[in-house]
Amino acid sequence: SYNLTQPPSVSVSPGQTARITCSGDALPKQYVFWYQQKPGQAPFLVIYKDIKRPSGIPERFSGSTSGTTVTLTISGVQAEDEADYFCQSADSTGNFPYVFGTGTKVTVL
Amino acid sequence: EVQLVQSGAEVKKPGESLKISCKGSGYSFSNYWIAWVRQTPGKGLEYMGMIYPGDSDIRYRPSFQGQVTLSADRSINTAYMQWRSLGASDSGMYYCARIEGSVTFMGDAFDVWGQGTMVNVSS
Numbered sequence: 001s002y003n004l005t006q007p008p009s010v011s012v013s014p015g016q017t018a019r020i021t022c023s024g025d026a027l028p029k030q031y032v033f034w035y036q037q038k039p040g041q042a043p044f045l046v047i048y049k050d051i052k053r054p055s056g057i058p059e060r061f062s063g064s065t066s067g068t069t070v071t072l073t074i075s076g077v078q079a080e081d082e083a084d085y086f087c088q089s090a091d092s093t094g095n096f097p098y099v100f101g102t103g104t105k106v107t108v109l
Numbered sequence: 110e111v112q113l114v115q116s117g118a119e120v121k122k123p124g125e126s127l128k129i130s131c132k133g134s135g136y137s138f139s140n141y142w143i144a145w146v147r148q149t150p151g152k153g154l155e156y157m158g159m160i161y162p163g164d165s166d167i168r169y170r171p172s173f174q175g176q177v178t179l180s181a182d183r184s185i186n187t188a189y190m191q192w193r194s195l196g197a198s199d200s201g202m203y204y205c206a207r208i209e210g211s212v213t214f215m216g217d218a219f220d221v222w223g224q225g226t227m228v229n230v231s232s
Contacts, residue, residue: 031216042204042222043154054220086154090215097215098144098156098170 002091004101022087113223128191131205138186
């Protein structure tokens with residue numbers, strides 16, 4: 001199997017910066033996608049191909065990569081950003097496609 | 110508006126069969142892969158498999174092969190997932206999601222999601 005590891009939780013005050021990491025051995029070779037999921041709702045794509053923002057996603061959401069760790073950064077966090085965030089990627093061989101991370105709960109204090 | 114609308118919540122007994130649906134609108138349904146994803150408290154989000162409605166090409170995640178059957182009826186823009194015999198471990202929230210653009214079968218964006226179908230299997 002292939003695993004993507006995220007911290008269980010991140011807490012941040014309004015207006016501050018939240019950083020959510022996702023670690024996996026194949027991340028230098030595979031794109032990462034990030035999803036936001038609010039309670040009772042389906043996941044929603046916020047970052048694709050490591051750093052790209054879909055149309056309509058606020059600029060405060062950004063992605064970055066560094067070796068086997070990728071980071072979703074939310075700058076100037078707002079109360080509406082409180083949600084679970086999941087990364088998604090694949091192993092280097094393609095034997096384990098569309099693997100989701102363990103998820104990070106972002107709490108806005 | 111591009112959207113996927115799924116069938117409603119289900120309560121079933123072990124051993125019963127079930128077929129849930131995912132209807133697309135606002136785009137060319139036949140030309141995009143549809144993936145199915147299960148979400149449970151214990152295992153999180155799990156990709157189960159995907160289908161291309163245009164020609165019903167199907168890929169299953171090995172751990173779900175034989176456990177579920179994917180199908181699609183492009184004439185009514187609807188994808189399906191069915192079980193022949195449910196077990197308690199099949200309980201969970203099931204999402205369908207559109208895969209955006211050219212598919213690599215490794216890492217691709219799930220750019221549109223259905224609202225989910227909750228399945229509860231209990232005796």
